[in-house]
Amino acid sequence: MPRAKHAAQLLDDAAIRQKAPATFSDAVDHVKEVKVMEEAGMLEAADRMLWALCSVEKTCCICLIFGHAGQTAGHHEPQACPTMANMLRIEWDTYLYWRKQLRYHQHHIKICWTCHVPQINDTVHPKFTKVKQQPHGKPTCQFADILAPTAFSIYHHEKLKASAEQHFETKWDTGILAFSEWLMDKPTKGPYSNLVDLFMWYIDTTVAAA
Numbered sequence: 001m002p003r004a005k006h007a008a009q010l011l012d013d014a015a016i017r018q019k020a021p022a023t024f025s026d027a028v029d030h031v032k033e034v035k036v037m038e039e040a041g042m043l044e045a046a047d048r049m050l051w052a053l054c055s056v057e058k059t060c061c062i063c064l065i066f067g068h069a070g071q072t073a074g075h076h077e078p079q080a081c082p083t084m085a086n087m088l089r090i091e092w093d094t095y096l097y098w099r100k101q102l103r104y105h106q107h108h109i110k111i112c113w114t115c116h117v118p119q120i121n122d123t124v125h126p127k128f129t130k131v132k133q134q135p136h137g138k139p140t141c142q143f144a145d146i147l148a149p150t151a152f153s154i155y156h157h158e159k160l161k162a163s164a165e166q167h168f169e170t171k172w173d174t175g176i177l178a179f180s181e182w183l184m185d186k187p188t189k190g191p192y193s194n195l196v197d198l199f200m201w202y203i204d205t206t207v208a209a210a
Contacts, residue, residue, distance in 0.1 A: 046120040049196075052203040053117065053124070053143045061146055062088075065153040065160065065202075078149050088156055099148050101180040108184075108193055115141035116148055118192040147199045154202060155179050167201055168194070 056064060058075050063083045078084060079092040104111055110119040117125045125141070154160045155176060165171055168188060172179040182194055189197040 043121075046124050049118070049120060049200070050124050052200055052207075053146060055203065055207050056146060056150075057143060061150040062153045065150065065157055078145055081149075090156075095149075095152060098152060098176060098180060101177060102148060102184060102195065104193075105184065105186075107186045109191070111193055111196075112141060115144045115146070116193070116195055117141065117143050117146075118196055147195055150199050150202055151179075151183060151195055154198065160202070160206075163205070164198060164201065168198070 060076050060078075060081055060083070062078065062081045066083050066087060068083050068087070078095060084090050084092075084095065102116065104113060111117070112119065112125055115125070119125045119127060125143070154164055155172065161172070170182060172182065183198070185194060187194050187197060190200070
């Protein structure tokens with residue numbers, strides 16, 4: 001083996017030995033350290049998500065995005081949204097059909113199919129076995145009708161749509177169903193979904209910046 005190559009191999013071997021735990025006790029400590037760091041990261045992500053959800057919990061996100069939040073009496077269901085009906089001229093059945101296209105796949109982990117909120121921990125969203133059931137069998141989610149209406153409104157808001165396309169390096173010119181497919185595609189930014197990332201992008205750039 002040439003001398004230079006042999007020296008490089010020795011350096012690589014030394015680096016590997018330096019990174020590897022020397023004893024079983026060191027290995028255990030290393031695993032604990034990694035776990036603590038992961039838990040700290042999850043806690044930070046949970047706090048950030050919870051703050052974002054709570055910041056718009058009592059507001060119709062459709063009215064908020066189109067600047068009509070002050071005209072609404074707090075939160076109302078999307079089917080009663082005056083902005084959707086009077087400004088966007090979109091019927092409830094149209095929105096409902098679009099929302100039904102949001103179907104999750106194997107690359108999605110721990111996301112509520114009803115409210116689309118990730119189950120980071122029980123504070124953000126209870127484990128799905130702990131979600132309370134309504135009499136008709138559907139779960140009651142604290143943050144229902146936040147993420148989906150926000151995404152729907154961003155798509156119909158020309159300026160926000162253009163900004164989101166630039167941020168996520170994509171185009172939704174072929175129609176709203178293509179937008180739905182992108183929302184449910186493998187996430188490009190965070191670990192949960194493009195829908196979650198789009199919502200957090202909106203909160204960070206608009207609500208938090210206000």
